[in-house]
Amino acid sequence: MSQCSGHLYIPYEIIEILPKELGYLITKFDEKQKQPIEEIRLRSGRAPSAVIGNCDIIMPYSPVNQTTVMPNILTGIIERATRFSIHSFSENISRGFITLPKGHRIGICGTGIMKDNSVSSVRNFSSISIRIAREIKGASKMVIPELLDGERFKNTLIISPPGAGKTTFLRDIVRTISNSPKYKIAVADERCEIAAMENGMPGFDIGQRCDIVDGCRKSFAIMMLMRSMSPDIIAMDEITESEDIDALSDAANCGIGLIATAHARDVDDLLKRPVYKSLMAREIFEKIVCISLNGGIREYKTTDVKKE
DSSP states (O other): OEEEOOOOOOOHHHHTTSOHHHHHHHHHHHHTOSSOOOEEEEETTSOOEEEETTEEEEOOOOOTTOOSOOHHHHHHHHHHHTTTOGGGGHHHHHTTEEEOGGGOEEEEEEEEEEETTEEEEEEEEEEEEEEOOOOOTTTTTTTGGGGEETTEEOOEEEEESTTSSHHHHHHHHHHHHHTSTTOOEEEEETTSOSSOEETTEESSOOOSSEEEEESSOHHHHHHHHHHHTOOSEEEESOOOSHHHHHHHHHHHHTTOEEEEEEEOSSHHHHHHSHHHHHHHHTTOOSEEEEEEEETTEEEEEEEEOOOO
């Protein structure tokens, strides 16, 4: 089991979308903390809060004649995040998030507008959660040797509760593998968070031998990568749907190595969820890395997947 910690400050890409006074308040609050802010949560009619370690901490907020976050503040943040073109981001907003440059993700709550039995848009924004993407080089260093069988990388599933660092850990595995001459690795980056591509350039260090398809569903991206780039390994974030599992199975049947993440507290929790129970029944993965938070410090534990 390995550990990782460290204080990194609020990135510019986030500060620039916040109202000046709120950005200043959050920056000053962050400077006083012993651990980095992982999420900024803004809820209409209430004071802002910051997720640090396992705690959602209310921040002092007292602009002139105002003690809470107002709806116009949330709307203004989303307008700046979409470069004042909310309509052009309507598909992402309908799925509940916007991805900023450098992979920071804004989760959105509000009134869903239904069309053809699905959410087509969101209005009357009521809450937003700004998840801060971190690049922590070396986060996977102690774990990677356990994921190798000689020179073969074992198919690996990374699990943790939301916000515990799956994407950061996955990104560092991708970077490490990509810098080895032994592997060609590709990334199906549906939410544009792993590589944080902008104008064809990665916003994070993902190594020298990595190819990315971003902004489309993982099932499509996996097929595109298999046809076009002949990868040895494909990495992806957050398996959530049966079509993701089908695409993973197709890739595994073609001899491609796989690294993916899923939301679960531990293996027992994983197997209680129907979509993941179906995934594990395919016997695609050989290793599971479970990430947990202990006193704000991330711990990584690897286990072998038991075959039936």
